[in-house]
Amino acid sequence: MTDDKKQANLKRVNVRAIVLDILMETQKPDNMSHIVLGNALKKYQYLDKRERSFITKLSQGTIEKRIYLDYCIEQFSKTPMKKIKPLIKNILEMSVYQLLYMDSVPSSAVCNEAVKLAEKRGFRTLKGYVNGVLRNIARNIGSIQLPKKEENMIFYYSIQYSLPEWLVQMWITQYGEEVFENIAKSLDLPKKTFIRCNTKKVTPDMLKYHLEQEGVTVKGVEGLDYAFEIENYDYLLSLQAMHNGEFYIQDISSMLASEGNYIKKDSYIIDVCAAPGGKSMNAALKAVDGYVEARDLSLYKTELIEENISHLGLSNIAAKVWDATILDGEAIEKADVVIADLPCSGLGIIGRKPDIKDKINPEKIEALVSLQRKILSTVTLYVKPNGMLIYSTCTINQRENDDNVLWFMENYPYQLIEPAIQIFPQSAMRGIQGGDGFYIAKLKKIN
Numbered sequence: 001m002t003d004d005k006k007q008a009n010l011k012r013v014n015v016r017a018i019v020l021d022i023l024m025e026t027q028k029p030d031n032m033s034h035i036v037l038g039n040a041l042k043k044y045q046y047l048d049k050r051e052r053s054f055i056t057k058l059s060q061g062t063i064e065k066r067i068y069l070d071y072c073i074e075q076f077s078k079t080p081m082k083k084i085k086p087l088i089k090n091i092l093e094m095s096v097y098q099l100l101y102m103d104s105v106p107s108s109a110v111c112n113e114a115v116k117l118a119e120k121r122g123f124r125t126l127k128g129y130v131n132g133v134l135r136n137i138a139r140n141i142g143s144i145q146l147p148k149k150e151e152n153m154i155f156y157y158s159i160q161y162s163l164p165e166w167l168v169q170m171w172i173t174q175y176g177e178e179v180f181e182n183i184a185k186s187l188d189l190p191k192k193t194f195i196r197c198n199t200k201k202v203t204p205d206m207l208k209y210h211l212e213q214e215g216v217t218v219k220g221v222e223g224l225d226y227a228f229e230i231e232n233y234d235y236l237l238s239l240q241a242m243h244n245g246e247f248y249i250q251d252i253s254s255m256l257a258s259e260g261n262y263i264k265k266d267s268y269i270i271d272v273c274a275a276p277g278g279k280s281m282n283a284a285l286k287a288v289d290g291y292v293e294a295r296d297l298s299l300y301k302t303e304l305i306e307e308n309i310s311h312l313g314l315s316n317i318a319a320k321v322w323d324a325t326i327l328d329g330e331a332i333e334k335a336d337v338v339i340a341d342l343p344c345s346g347l348g349i350i351g352r353k354p355d356i357k358d359k360i361n362p363e364k365i366e367a368l369v370s371l372q373r374k375i376l377s378t379v380t381l382y383v384k385p386n387g388m389l390i391y392s393t394c395t396i397n398q399r400e401n402d403d404n405v406l407w408f409m410e411n412y413p414y415q416l417i418e419p420a421i422q423i424f425p426q427s428a429m430r431g432i433q434g435g436d437g438f439y440i441a442k443l444k445k446i447n
Contacts, residue, residue: 027086027090032353061097063354064187065100068162072144073133085126088123095134111135114130114131154169160184163357183425187351187354191352194229194250194435196282198248198312199285201246202246204226210241221252224252227255245313248281250281253348256435258283262442264287267337268291269336269337270338270379272295272340272382274319274339275296277319281309283337285314289316290336292318336384337387344400345397348396376389388443388444393438395439401439401441408443414444421441423435
C-alpha cells in the first residue's frame with residue numbers, strides 16, 4: 001500500500017466503528033475476542049500504534065468490564081438491559097467504558113460519536129435515547145455506587161470485578177476470599193509478553209542483542225535462561241528476529257510445564273493436545289536427539305503446529321491429526337513423556353481472553369471434566385513403564401485440576417514426583433512473576 005493510499009484510508013477509518021464491529025463479532029457463540037481482535041488489527045495494521053492501541057484498549061476493556069458497565073447503564077436507562085438491542089447495548093457499553101476509564105477522551109466526543117454510530121448503523125430513532133443515557137452518566141459519574149457488600153457479598157464482588165456470580169462463588173469456596181480478591185485484582189494488571197528463544201538458531205544472548213538492535217526492551221526471566229519479557233515494540237510481525245524464527249511467543253507459566261530433568265536429550269514425547277504447539281516446541285528444543293509427536297484434533301490445528309515447526313526450523317518434531325479420546329494402538333508404551341495439556345475452561349487466562357467468563361458456565365465445566373478424564377484414561381496407555389505424564393491446564397478450578405489428578409492416581413498406577421502447582425495469574429512462582437493462571441502435575445508411571 002502506498003503512503004498516499006494509507007493516508008486516504010486513515011481519513012476514512014472510524015476506530016470506534018472498528019471496535020463496535022469487534023464487539024458484535026465477539027458475541028457470536030464460536031468467536032473468541034483475541035482472534036477477532038487479532039484479525040482486526042492485522043486488517044488495519046497500517047494505522048499508527050496509537051490508534052491500534054485505542055482499538056485494543058477499548059474493545060478488550062469493554063469486554064472485561066461489561067458486568068460493571070451494564071450495572072452503571074441500568075441506573076440511568078429506563079429500558080432494562082435485557083430489552084436493549086444488541087448493537088445499541090454495545091455502543092452504550094463501549095461509550096461508558098470511555099467515560100469511566102479513558103480520561104483522555106472528552107465526554108462530549110464520547111456522546112457525539114456514540115450518537116453518530118447509532119445513526120450510521122440504522123438506529124436513527126434511538127439517537128435521543130443513546131444521547132440521553134450517556135450524557136446523564138457523564139454528569140453523574142461520581143454518584144455511581146457499588147452494591148452493599150454486607151447485603152450480598154457475591155453480588156458485590158461480581159459488580160466490583162465484573163465477574164459472573166457463579167465464578168465468584170466458586171473461587172471463594174475453593175480458595176477463600178483473600179485469594180479470590182488477589183485473582184480478581186490480577187485480571188486488571190497490564191499483560192506481559194513473554195518469548196521463548198529458539199536455541200536451535202540463536203543463543204539467548206544473541207536473541208537479546210538482535211531484539212535490542214531493533215529497539216525492543218528485553219528483560220531476562222529468573223529461572224528460565226531461554227525466556228525473555230519484551231516491551232516497547234510496535235507489533236511482533238514487524239520484528240526481524242520474529243521473521244527469522246529466532247523466538248516464539250509462550251507464556252512463562254506454560255514454559256514451566258516442560259521444566260525439570262524428565263525430558264532427556266533422547267526422549268520420545270507425545271503431546272496429545274498440542275496446538276498451537278508451544279509446549280511441543282519447548283520439548284523439541286530440550287530433546288535435541290529425541291523426537292516429539294505433536295497431535296491435535298483437526299487438520300486446521302495441526303497445520304498451525306506445522307507452520308510453527310517450519311518457521312522455527314525444527315527437524316525433531318512432527319504434527320499428527322488425532323483425536324485424543326481415541327486409542328492409538330501403535331503408540332502404546334511408546335512415549336517416555338506424554339504431555340497432556342488438555343481442553344479446559346481457561347479461567348487462568350481471562351486476563352488475556354476476557355470473553356471466556358461470558359462463554360463458560362458450571363455445566364460446561366462438568367462436561368470438560370468428563371472429557372479430561374476420558375482423554376487421561378486413553379493417553380495413559382502411551383506412557384512407558386517409569387515414564388512421565390505431564391497433566392496441565394490453563395485454568396483455576398479444583399474440579400479440573402487437583403480433583404482430576406486425585407481421580408487419576410486412584411485409577412491408574414501413577415505417583416506425583418513433586419507437589420502439583422496451581423499458578424495464579426501475575427503471581428510470583430519459583431522466582432517467576434507475571435504469567436497466566438496455570439496448573440501443572442508431573443506424574444510418574446509405576447511398574
